[in-house]
Amino acid sequence: MIAALLLLPFCGGLAAFCLPSDRLRPLLLPVCGLGHLILTFFVIQSGQGAPLPLAGNWIVVDPFSRLILLIVSLLFCGCSFYAVGYLRYRIAWGNRIFVSCLLLFLSAMSLAAVARHLGLLWVAVEATTVASAPLIYYNRNRLSIEATWKYLILCSVGIALAMLGILFVAYAALAGGAQVSLQFDDILLGAANYSTPWLRAGFVFLLVGFGTKAGFAPLHTWKPDAYGEAPGLVGALLAGGLTSVAFLALLRTLQIMDAAGDGAMAREAFLAMGLVSLGFAAVFVIRQPDFKRLLAYSSVEHMGILAIGVAIGGVATFGAMLHLMNNALTKGVLFLSAGNIHRRFASKRVGEVQGAITLVPVSASLFLLGFLAITGSPPFAPFISEFTILRGIFSGGHYLTGALFLFFLAVIFIGMGSTVLSVVFGTPLERKGDTNYRETLMTTGTPLVLLLIILFLGLSLPEPARKLFAEAAALLEVKP
Template identity: 45%
Template sequence: MIILLVVIPAGAGVVAFFVASDRLRRMLLLCAAVTQTALMLTTWLVTPAPAFGGWLAEDALGRLIGTVASVLFLAVSFYAVAYLGEERNQPHSDFDEGFLFSNAREASFTGCLLLFLAAMTLVSVSQQFALLWVAVEATTLASAPLIYFHRHHRSLEATWKYLLICSVGIALALLGIFFLSIAAANPDGSSIPLVAPELRANARHLSGPWLKAAFILLLVGYGTKMGLAPFHTWLPDAHSEAPSVASALLSGALLNCAFLGILRAQEICVAGGLADFSDHLLLGFGLLSMAVAAVFISGQTDYKRMLAYSSVEHMGILAVGVGLGGAAVFGALLHVINHSLTKAMLFLVAGNLLAVFRSKSASGVTGALSVAPASGALWLLGFFAITGSPPFGPFVSEFTILKAALEQGQTFVAVAYLAILAVVMAAMAAPMFAMAQGNPAPDVAAAPGRSVALTAVPAMLGISILVMGVYVPPILTRALREAARLLG
């Protein structure tokens, strides 16, 4: 069953490259997404048997990350079918510079989307560290072509930076895995297998200095992919140049997968009694990411770049939450879900605004509420949610982290955290409100006959954020507690 979770999207992805009919291929995308998500949801009821001698297994943490990826993918695939239907295969003119460009083949795009899901699912079920590495690198390779869907020089530049920076980062993570295997070597020549449960059980026997070095390398390597400052430089470019469908998945699902790589290392540090060391690193990088993001969100004119920097900020929040430990870990894991839903919704709405206003600059968009009322309203809802206002989900998780920081007496962290959140809220408020309100330019009109899915999907995500703000299902709470237990 675990194998099916990966094989279904992988197989459908390979097939999608060769299906000539657009309609058939889009059906395939939806069918694969529905089946895979259904299967993923059943793992919440029936824990599947481990495969390959425990290398592939579902645990609470992996299931959480995997389910977020699957559910988002399902939502995004409905949006993608409508989006691809409207793109058609004709040259488009660039919004900013006016030149003509064409799109990549839709078959390759759909195929890569599905392979991307397969790679992310493999990340979520991998218990073996090197296999996890292989899967994370596979996510980079499957998603790079998605960024270069609109074939022009800016998306190409973004793709190149993404490929190179993430590959170099990931090479450092591989060195970290070798360090880990040195840490796991016993004096008698045997060694502890690099499988998460075994390493956790024997964590006290691992060599401390090597484990610390391994953690640093894994944090830097996977942190590059996750978008932690100062290794985040690829992220705003890739998220802003990719089509909104891909941006939503990159931000909502991929960053979590990289985070999972760090969390697996954190689990071992906690079990080995090195939590103090790893917590400090996570706190430091987390606060730095939040601060850097706040600086770049202020005065950002490109609204997709603003959302991208907001992802850097929220990855920082996740790192801070896990670094604080205790109740904050629960908050951080809850925030994984809330951030993914909110950010995916915002990127999809940004795609709608882009299609109507034909401008990526925030100043080029005014009066969204009157031209495209649904998208405009969702945009405002997204603003309140992402900046942590009640009654939306992110408020609950961000507040849980803050409360834990205060209870632990980490006043400095709490003050810095609150101050940065306030700065970000102020910086995002002005452009996002101006985009929704006001009078639209006279030549802007809503395109007639746009597919309902383009607003229905973000609306569904919006409803789910609202639900998460007032009611977290008990089954989810239990799972989050179980996952948080191993993380200190």
């Protein structure tokens, strides 16, 4: 089952590259996306209570894997249906590379989710960079090539630093007289005997390396360009899928530090990165003139929220696991609806885009509701997860952190609201953009479904979902 989960999108990508028809090729996306989602549900169900080993315990499904697989698969499945409608408008551009890379991107993210070996995890995360770079360049203009190179260079530097971190972890085992292995279970068993200075050095490099991929501030500088220039569905997969995979890699490093008895130091680093990310986001969302770059800074904000939740521990960790899902699906709503608005107005500048509710009413309404959801407004699910994290902060006595958390969220709400309201309401400029563009079920159905899921999770959290989040959070509980 796990092999099928990894091979389905990989083989789909190869088939897409070989298929000659630009009209038929996009149909592979929903076929593979839906198949991947069905397989994911089977893997989650069969994996309850025990890991599923494959390839000598290098590939194992644990609670983190189940959560990330579900997030990635749900988001990709939705984006795959959206892509069919989107690519119809760009049929003259060709889509061989685009469709192939989308499917290979899904395969790489799936491999990262189930990797139980630090080396394999590193390879999978690097593969996501290689597969997603051509997607950012799809618009083929000066800004998109600049964004692609910035993404490639910064993420490659980050992943190189992560490689150094892995080497330091291995040397920490050697210096401590423990078994040298990169298999995750072996590391957890022997981490207590690792050399503390070398292990801490490894953690710092892993935090910076994978933190660059996740987009923590000040390591986030690739995000505004990449999210701003990529098509909306690519931005959704980057902000909801790729960052979730990178955050999973960071959670693995935190598990290692906990096993070594040095989790307090690691959590302090997570807390610092989280607060810095919130602060950066609060500064740059104010008077942001580009509504797609605005969503990039929102992604920086929510990576910070996740880091803070994990750093605080206890009930806040459960809130962070829930927020990982909420953030990914809500980003899907925002990026897909923003992509529709961008296509209608042929601009991302707030001064040139106004009155969207008049010209693309469904997309504009979804964009507005997505803004309310991502900023933690009830009754949407991000309100529940952010409130849970906040409850954990104050119940743990972290009053200064709680005050800063609330202050930054308030500033971000006001800053984002100013831009979003300017885009949605007002009087449209005459004859601006593509006047022939019309909303379709394909391009509005996916963000609507994702929004309904977020609303449902905010009103009622089903027991299987609650158990999934609780099991993932339990992996980060420090044992006495």
